[in-house]
Structures are given as C-alpha cells and as structure tokens.
Amino acid sequence: MPIAKTLTIAGSDSSGGAGIQADLKTFQELETFGMSAITAITAQNTLGVHGVYPQSTEAIEAQLDAVLSDIGADGVKTGMLFSAEIIELVAKKVKEYQLKNIVVDPVMIAKGGATLLQQEAIDALKEKLLPVATVITPNLPEAQAILELEKEITNIEEMEEVAKALYELGPEYILLKGGHLTEGPALDLLYDGKEMTKYHVERIDTKHTHGTGCTFAAAIAAELAKGAEIKEAVQVAKDFITAAISDSIQLGSGIGPTNHHAYQRSKRK
Numbered sequence: 001m002p003i004a005k006t007l008t009i010a011g012s013d014s015s016g017g018a019g020i021q022a023d024l025k026t027f028q029e030l031e032t033f034g035m036s037a038i039t040a041i042t043a044q045n046t047l048g049v050h051g052v053y054p055q056s057t058e059a060i061e062a063q064l065d066a067v068l069s070d071i072g073a074d075g076v077k078t079g080m081l082f083s084a085e086i087i088e089l090v091a092k093k094v095k096e097y098q099l100k101n102i103v104v105d106p107v108m109i110a111k112g113g114a115t116l117l118q119q120e121a122i123d124a125l126k127e128k129l130l131p132v133a134t135v136i137t138p139n140l141p142e143a144q145a146i147l148e149l150e151k152e153i154t155n156i157e158e159m160e161e162v163a164k165a166l167y168e169l170g171p172e173y174i175l176l177k178g179g180h181l182t183e184g185p186a187l188d189l190l191y192d193g194k195e196m197t198k199y200h201v202e203r204i205d206t207k208h209t210h211g212t213g214c215t216f217a218a219a220i221a222a223e224l225a226k227g228a229e230i231k232e233a234v235q236v237a238k239d240f241i242t243a244a245i246s247d248s249i250q251l252g253s254g255i256g257p258t259n260h261h262a263y264q265r266s267k268r269k
Ligand SMILES: Nc1ncnc2c1ncn2[C@@H]1O[C@H](COP(=O)(O)OP(=O)(O)OP(=O)(O)O)[C@@H](O)[C@H]1O
Pocket: 018, 107, 110, 111, 138, 139, 140, 177, 178, 179, 180, 186, 187, 188, 201, 202, 203, 204, 205, 206, 209, 210, 211, 212, 213, 214, 216, 238, 241, 242, 245
C-alpha cells in the first residue's frame, strides 16, 4: 500500500519539542511520510522563546508549491502561522490544491508566554482559514480569543457552548482541548454539529508539556491522512499524546518536551 503523505505548515522549534520538529516526529511515529513548510524560525529552549524570525510569504509559498505540485498531501496540519498574510496564503493554497484533512491548531501563545500569532491575525484566521478547516484544535485561551469572550472557560458545560459557537465559524469538526482546565481530568471535546464526544484521561502530574498541542494535532492529521474517521483519529491522537506526556523526557531546566516514541513503544509491550 502506498504510504500516506502528511504536511505540516508551522514554525520551527530549535529545541525539538514543539512546532515542525514535533509534527515530523509524530508523522514518522504514526507511519506516514512527513513533509514541511516552515512559516517562521524560532530560537527556543525549555526556558522559553528567545527569538522569532518569520519567513517571507514568498519563501512559504515556494515551499508549499514545491511539495504540493509534485508530491501532494493526504493530510495537513497547520501550527504557528504568525501573521494575517501567512494565514491568507495558506487558505489560498488549501483551495488551489483542493487539500483535504486539514487540521488547524490555532497556535497563539507559547507556554512561556511568547506571541506566536499577531493579534490582528485572529480576524484572518476566523474569516479565511477556519471555514476551510476539517477540524480545529484550540485550547481554552485560544477559543476564548477567537470568540472574543471576556470570561475564562472554566467547566465542561461552558466548553460545550464554546464548541457550538466555534462550529458556527465553519470548520467541519471542533476539537476543544481542556488541558488548561485547572481541575479534573485532561478532557477534550469533539463536536460535529450534532453530537459531543468526550475524551478524558487522568491528568498526569508533570510540568513537561512543551509541544503537547502540536503533537496532538499532528497525530490527528496523520490518522486522517491514513483514512481514519474523525472519532477514531482523535482517539489514537489522545492515546499518542497521553503516552508521550506520561513518558516525558527530562531535558533542560524549564518545561521539557514529551516523548514522541512512547506510544509505539507501549504498543510493542
Ligand atoms: N497534564 C496532562 N495530563 C494528561 N493530558 C494532558 C495534560 N496536559 C495536556 N494534556 C492533553 O494534551 C493535549 C494537548 O492539550 P493542551 O491543552 O495542553 O494543548 P495546548 O495548550 O494547545 O498545547 P501547547 O501548549 O503545546 O500549544 C490534550 O489532549 C490535553 O487534554
């Protein structure tokens, strides 16, 4: 059988835990052929983001055209897109190449607090990219920013209302991540316009969660690219990220990365 082809459009994380590097590791672990278009280079380690160097739209377009005109992609994940211009370019390419299985992780702020999406780009995200997305994977602060909510989302009932409001913006599915809820299990909610499906696991007591959102979204894209239905794709991604967090690697002196190989290793036992 030919291998499923996966493409990440995201920022480079020099420390290897998030961004392009996390996505490619995840694509590989889930037995797809991973490719990338780099939107920005970040100088990053476990202590934070030390520099952000966005690429020109010309360089991003050249990467996308090179890959998509020749190899193509069965699944796409977008991460750090940084500016309205980059978002508009990506939305244009999704249409031009009629891309399918688009997982949009609306990355806005890194765990250390650095800005990975300019404030004015949120409108472009809502108007151009969300309507062409198969699934969007916001965490709670990202959902709050997209919907311009004044109050924080604090419980499952509010999460359900928020998922419904996000669905109105046009994506086929909403995957609202509850990792930021301060109490209870690590709960995520999938909404398809009719039904809410909950995915929950016991919260793992660790600070080493650098790149969890990137890894989770990349795993969904890989499974969709291989032909999985959305509920099944999210379940594999949840198992993948839970294994990766449980077996996190103690590197650096700040918020360390997760272990992208843990899921495959646990399956072999
Ligand atoms: N401590 C934890 N234990 C178990 N699962 C967790 C934990 N923290 C996050 N998760 C899970 O990891 C996935 C990513 O969620 P999270 O809310 O951390 O994303 P995020 O904030 O977008 O990540 P990032 O900071 O990388 O952008 C979700 O499935 C979430 O439930």
